[in-house]
Amino acid sequence: MSQGVEWGLHCATLLAQVPDGALVRREKLAQHYGLPEPYLAKHLQALVRADVLRAVSGPRGGYGLARAPELINALDVVEAIEGSAPAFTCKEIRQAGTGALSPEQCLRPCVINSVMTQADNAWRSSLRSVTIADLTHRLPKWVRKHNVDVLTEGA
């Protein structure tokens, strides 16, 4: 899995901690976690397109959450960066080779595909059950204070 997921999750959680939904510049965001700014830009763009973050150009611009942190879950962030395609894709090999089944014999979905899909759904449900707000609340409050202090210093 792409490390951009970790970046996106951390950035979204961080943006949920700034007071009054203030905007944070990309440079500041990158420096806060020691990330390469040009590449981080790519992932932030994906998050904006997925309506997880909002971006404002120009001076006093930057990034912020597009919605209330209670309305954004971890799956939103992960899918924005990794895409929503399931990790497992059935190639229907049961329809190939000497043991091939005809298309009429394959009206029922492949049992292996079903099992993998079920596992994928369990994974997605787990991520969907956690919101960005949950993530911030699980942080010790002195960590939240630390983050806000770092972000607002020199502002």
Next chain:
Amino acid sequence: MSQGVEWGLHCATLLAQVPDGALVRREKLAQHYGLPEPYLAKHLQALVRADVLRAVSGPRGGYGLARAPELINALDVVEAIEGSAPAFTCKEIRQAGTGALSPEQCLRPCVINSVMTQADNAWRSSLRSVTIADLTHRLPKWVRKHNVDVLTEGA
């Protein structure tokens, strides 16, 4: 996710269907699903190393299940091929950059890592709950007959 997972799951399920745990040659296995035999060999080797399949060399040799199909679950097969490492790996970016936390401040695991790990566990639990025996039982019996017929013809 590697397509070898699909191959391994199908092959394990197929081997569970042959009567008396008879061995099936690699060539036969590859032809049954129209797979490239040399590459399939790689994945079969991994399954043997993981004690999912057993292999016998020489004439009358081939592959069979290493254990009873009730004692092999889907996760065993997936991990044998994909490895057991979780898809998400935390790079601890909270300890880097201007917002870095000191190692003493990071005694608690990263909340984002926790969430991803929890989702990963849900995925693994889902796969672990399904055995190879379950997979064969979910197949229509005329499919099982079809597979056995194809495998035993010319034998």
Next chain:
DNA sequence: CTGTTGTGGATGACTAGTGTCCGCAATATA
């Protein structure tokens, strides 16, 4: 108008997955 900031595309390096090949080891049969 001007400087600041994000957007989108083009580009390249690097890693992992895909696929093949060949010599070696193991085994059943004559």
Next chain:
DNA sequence: TATATTGCGGACACTAGTCATCCACAACAG
């Protein structure tokens, strides 16, 4: 024991996706 068959293991290309950077363009505040 000799031989043919079969799986094992490593070496080798090819491909796709990730990682990373750069630059011209658009949007915006003072």
